[in-house]
Amino acid sequence: MASDINLNRLAVFVTLVRAGSFTAAAEQLGTTKAMVSQHLAKLEEELGMTLVLRSTRRMSLTDAGQFFYEDCARVVADAEAAITRLGECRDTPMGSLRIAAAGDHGPFIVAPALAEYIRLYPQVKPELVVGDAIVDLIADRFDVAIRIGWLRDSSLRSTRLADVRQCLVATPGYLATHGTPGTPGELATHRWVALTVLPSPTRWTFTDVAGMKTAVQVEAAAQANSVLAVHALAMAGVGITVLPDYMARDDLAAGRLVPLLRDHALPMGGVYAVYAGQPTVKVRAFIDLLKTRMAAPASHHLVAEPQVDA
Incomplete structure (x- = not known):
């Protein structure tokens, strides 16, 4: 009945x-x-x-x-x-919040922001999952992923949080031994530290002040799948590499790294929050907080990764 x-x-x-x-x-x-x-x-x-x-x-x-x-x-x-x-x-932000981030920037960008987020929204129970694999947000039940570099087309939505400038660098010791390249073409004769997670780890396109583009194929003397490892190899004098500005800034200021080809630019990357569908209030609050933190002057110490796909 x-x-x-x-x-x-x-x-x-x-x-x-x-x-x-x-x-x-x-x-x-x-x-x-x-x-x-x-x-x-x-x-x-x-x-x-x-x-x-x-x-x-x-x-x-x-x-x-x-x-x-x-x-x-x-x-x-x-x-x-x-x-x-x-x-x-x-x-009101509440409930669980699952966040995916790569091992190179998760602890440096996401975790500090998450600590502040918890203080602001104690009703949210966050979980930060750090790993280098590109997760499936829907299948793996993630609310948001923080990705850095250039996003490929997908059905996912994204919010650009900040710009990432790429820096061509080497140590003074390496340059003293191997010389300083004066043009992009001369990079082909130098030792290179490659980041293997990039789609083209050894091919780079430079743009000069007049807008002319030059594509260069370099040869890797060493390679790694982590930006932190690439940074460590470059700091050891193994070769020239490209690092995100957040990671290179302190070493450049201290003279431990030297900027190269300053009249040539590499493509600008970005920091993105990637999510499926319309973001919930808890996701939007986290994105807004992260964007505010990255825009602040104190964010210069954050680590960024040059490129990942969405």
């Missing part, structure tokens, strides 16, 4: 009992007195028993009606609470 009951009539019945009259219930529900009476009559017909005794002046509950009202009131209250909680989830 329960499957034959129209649950909307339970809410009408509860409203009627609380209001104390058909007229007052109709006003609260935004309908007519006749419609409230019709819903009650249909509910009693579906249940096979009388719930309300009514006369021209007053109404009262039968014993069955009183028991039924108490149960229905709990059902309606639970439904109202569920709707309220859903509204809070829509308007």
